[in-house]
Amino acid sequence: MQRRRAQTASDNGNMQLYEDAAIVLRTHKLGEADRIITLLGREYGKIRAVAKGVRKPTSKFGGRLEPFMVVNAQFRHGRSLDIVAGAETLRAYSDPISRDYNRYTAGNTIVETADILTNADRGNDHYTLLLGALGSLARGDHTPELVRGSYILRALTIAGWQPIFDRCVRCGRTEPISHVAIALGGAVCDDCAVPGTPKVEAETLALLQALLLGDWSVADTSTSFARAESASIIAAYLQFVLERRISSITVGNQA
Template sequence: MAKSFASRTYRDDAVVLRTHKLGEADRILVLLTREHGQVRAVAKGVRRTSSKFGARLEPFMVAELLLSHGRNLDIVTQAQTKGAYGHGIAADYARYTAAAAIAETAERLTDIDGDSAKAQYQLVIGAFAALSRGAHAPELILDSYLLRALATAGWAPSFTDCARCGAPGPHSAFSAPLGGAVCPACRPPGSASPSPETMALLAALLTGDWAAADESGPQPRHESAGLVAGYLQWHLERVLRSLQHVERV
């Protein structure tokens, strides 16, 4: 017996990570949902000017969706806006490029680690909300998100005690393969030697100490961005294309 329509549908909150065109009027969406993890779905007819919910399914938007299970892709049948973050983000290039890097990271992390998807969903919408209202410098919001997302996925870095032996810090060396700060005894050749101000900024971004992060200067921000990017690349085993377009101080 064929399944009823009700048994094939489900409702969930979702943030739109990425879209691409399908046919003449449809769009494929990569969604991160609150309860169902990463979902790929089709929104039919949303590229027509007469579409009732096309604008609700743009990148970085958060919506309550009604979806039905499909053979290969689910189908969006209803959409109600819950967070119109896309408008504020798209109006500013620095915010947009930071959001694109966040979305690419979230898509990658929830593709390889579905168990943390619910926590990753909360991190993404928090970052998009902060970007949309200009709460902090876009590059700081991005780096804070990246560190927290990696920590949520099980790769929490240390910026004080030695990541290898646990020796109390602070320490003056950083190794992405070893998990962050390393003491002189554990420091491998070629380790970075960030300034104390940079390590303090990284710790603030990881813990959400925005008072300290907002007061940081250009040099620690630039240095921390490189360390975060290297740490991200080491654990994802790939370079994020969107990071290349992020504006840095």
């Protein structure tokens, strides 16, 4: 892959371009034929740019700016939004993900989560994680719901919200842990669990830990019960973090 290349002003104008490997997170229509494309770039983090004429059948972009596509793209700085100047396909993940319902729904949650969690990021950890998750979905390496769960736990970890499932988050004991306290960020032991804390099976905690670490030998052989229980815990934890982030932004605006 090519390294980022910034071209400073050319001789006769202000055509400043930058280039990045980037994953298309979402698109929305703009005017008659254009779209605003939201991407996660390896070097630049979140990029929002207008693709002119992309909805015309004759567009030079073809289907390269659809969600889940990985492209090497050139952008031109614009007054409000940047403009996509060119895009070449690096990984054509859109079709293999979109034509399978379970892959598609998992993929949508993954790119939505990436969109929410990467606003201020410029590091490439998230790019690498997202690239791996979408590649796994596109190839059908693992059950899509497990890929989604693993992606969310690891994305939250990169964002500074790593959950703990292999010991009690309050006292550090490794057993007996049999509850998960979402607001504390993970598992709690029998002594530390306050009344009303939901009980969780040991196999579910083992699966959550495997998804967090990317230990697929454990995850792929998990039971459907553990998958269902872990999926609801992951969804609840993601929701908890997003609400905390939103409330901290609101508080920040009022200050």
